[in-house]
Amino acid sequence: MTGTQGTGRSTSRRTVVAAAGATCLAAALAACGDSGEDSGGDAQQQPSGGDASAPESGGSSGGGGGAVLGQAADIPVGGGKVFKDQKVVVTQPTEGEFKAYAALCTHQGALLNEVTGGTINCPLHHSQFAIADGSVKKGPATQPLPGAKVTVDGDSIKLG
Secondary structure: OEEEOOOOOEEEHHHHHHHHHHHHHHHHHHHOOOOOOOOOOEOEEEOOOOOOOOOOOOOOOOOOOOOEEEEHHHOOOOEEEEEOOOOEEEEEEEOOEEEEEEOEOOOOOOEOOEEEOOEEEOOOOOOEEEOOOOOEEEOOOOOOOOEOOEEEEOOEEEEO
16 A cells, blocks of 8 residues: 655555654654663662661752662562653663663553562563563563663662
8 A cells, every 4th residue: 555745755554654663653752761870770889978867858968869779678589660751671680780761662652560570571572571671582572671760879769
């Protein structure tokens, strides 16, 4: 099926849909704050520099970073947690090693919903991604998850 765009050139529906999909994916990745500087997804380990009992909101405590996502203790070793509102997933492949990725499936952009059995899972078409590096473990996705920036400040995991 083809159409013309006033220039006499023929454009397939597939080309138009692919271009629209690429534009949406680029916008979704930009919204996740991944600047491409660190695609490995490693969380930055920084010393807390402050009182561990300090409030989690309202200002920064020694280690910098943005909004608090949760506590490091809430991320199981060999597992992870999806923060749906922020569209980020944080994993802990080995004790004390935190990784973060955009929580949108690279197949069709669905929000990833769980971390079980060493994989980050998509509910839409059941793609699975490795918690250690975001690589595809099971398709239909063919691209790894892009890294996201988080910091570990004491026991707090912060976005950015």
